[in-house]
Amino acid sequence: MGFGILKIQVGLQKQLDEFLNQVSEAGLLFRQGVTLYLLENEEAFDEKLEQITTVEHRGDEKRRSIEEKLYLKTLIPESRSDVLQLLERMDTLLDSCKAMLWQFKIELPDIPEEMHKDLKELAEQSMESVEAIVRSARAFFRSSPELRDHIHKVSYWEAECDKVSIRMMMALYRRDDLTLCHKSQLKDFIRRIALISDKAEDVADRLSIYAIKRML
């Protein structure tokens, strides 16, 4: 144990920050991707899809590298398993954002004009919850007193997502101009976008427990 550890520790701190940047970036790309899809700007959408795939790839690499270093150097032994779980859960959020954009690309759903505003709102609110969980994770790593505030915001945006998604689905199933098959497909999109905020809330719940465990 010496300056080597100090160097590794500084490097790891940077990597953790970069990993969280990737998650946050994925949220921003997803939001832009949904808007571009609704605007039917296929070229720009493909660009975002490519970007989010790269971001997800980078995120995976960072996570693996962090996990390896934490184990090999037996760093933060008391909180290590919690931190690793947190990283994996955050990575799942990143994956979900990427998978969602790919689903747009694969299924090319036909979204009626009247749903665009709500869908954009849903995507934005879901990504607000992702942003809030990224801020929560940063606060957790720094034992910041703002952690509770950020965690509360995740729950708030998840509740907002629920409201919008229920409103959208009710409106969707009351329409007569769409087939049940079409409704079913759109419902799946709405549900899966809202599910990202649910996942963010799950991470927030775990994070509250990790924070209690770390409490001095």
Next chain:
Amino acid sequence: MLPLFLSSGLFLGWSLGANDASNVFGTAVASRMVRFRTAAVICSVFVILGAVAGGSGASHTLGQLGAVNALAGAFMVAFSAAVTVYMMTVARYPVSTSQAIVGAIIGWNLFSGSLTDPESLSKIVMTWVACPVLAAFFAVAMYVPIARVIRGTSIHILTQDTMTRWGLILAGAFGSYALGANNIANVMGVFVPVAPFHDITLFGRLTLTPAQQLFFLGGVAIAAGVFTYSRRVMMTVGSGIVRLTPVGAFVVVTAHSLVLFVFSSQELSNALRAVGLPAIPLVPVSSSQAIVGAVIGIGLLKGGGGIRWRTLGGIASSWITTPVCATAICFISLFFLQNVFGQKTYRPVHYELTPAAWERVIDMTAEDPTVRERLEDLYMERFADAAQFRDALRTRLPDAQERIKPIMQLAEMDPIRITAEGVQMIDHNYLTPEEIQAVEELSGQAFTHRWRLAEVLAEQSPAWRKRTESNESEAERMRRLKYLFDVLRGNPNGSR
């Protein structure tokens, strides 16, 4: 015979390493912040450093408790303590080596008919309560501000991790040094007067005295104990009582080291006295008790819910079992050593109110002639051991118990003759020329009581007189007198 007798000291050193290293690094290793091997290396190095550099004179209080005066007896005292500590280590309980030694000395006292000084004993027993309480207090007093600072400054989890690791290592090194300095005299102290070593000078600068060489050996034995057997007790201390966070572990080890420091720092004691506060009794304290006290302090601060009271009960009961067990083992083993193996386990100390002693008793009891009258039938009567003489005094002075101790000191027979050979053996680097000259002038004279020699020396030369009221200079005078007695009895190295 010496290597054989020395083996029990090395065994005790090994047991101490196996058991007490857990106090210093247990919480760090159990919380996986420091690897066992790293902990063992640091602990060994600093224990040896502490033993060699700061290990002198820590056994004074034990010396007052009972004066083991034969090598075979010393062997058995160390051996009984070692067996007791070993048994407790196997049972995974952190015990106090001092407690084991105290128990063994009491066993020797019982066997040899010597008295156990109740004052010294109560002083030692008092620290068995004060030490964990003080450690708990220190731990809580440190934990609250440290937790507040960490929360307030929002340190990154990884930075905090590195800082805590360094903190644990530094606190552990400090604790190991204190452990070596405090406990080596318990392990090797009894052998200092008989070690056949001479000064060794290393690299033309560093001189190691025979005592330091002996302490080095003891330190190596402790290190061997750390490496071979300490891991299991570390786990009991580290995670058995209450689960600690790494920061909690750091606080616990630091509080423990501070307690050891407080109870062994002459400077701190003097400083407290200088500002009008009561001085700290300088006694060897148990590092096991300090660590357990600190762990409980943190546990209680967190509401006490996480404390495993059953484990704690086991540890606390082992603190009672340890001295009792050591007493019993020592007493029984001495019986066998003396009667089966024909070894001399103690030098009988007789008691007699000789004319010189009687004169002092008369002076002492001038204001109460009835005391003298009641003791008259004891004049010139010889008692085989301290216990018999004390009982005789007790029946005659049931209402003046406070007089018994000084009368016993006066009546203790400690015949000594000052010879030219004896004077030749005195270390000129330790005693001053004036002191040696005063001894030389008494050549050929014999003394029945130790106090009488001290008195005559004081009459002879101002160098041997009590100069100031300072406890420290008086303690130094006593050390020099003890050294002189040892040398005149034919122990070339003496014990300083």
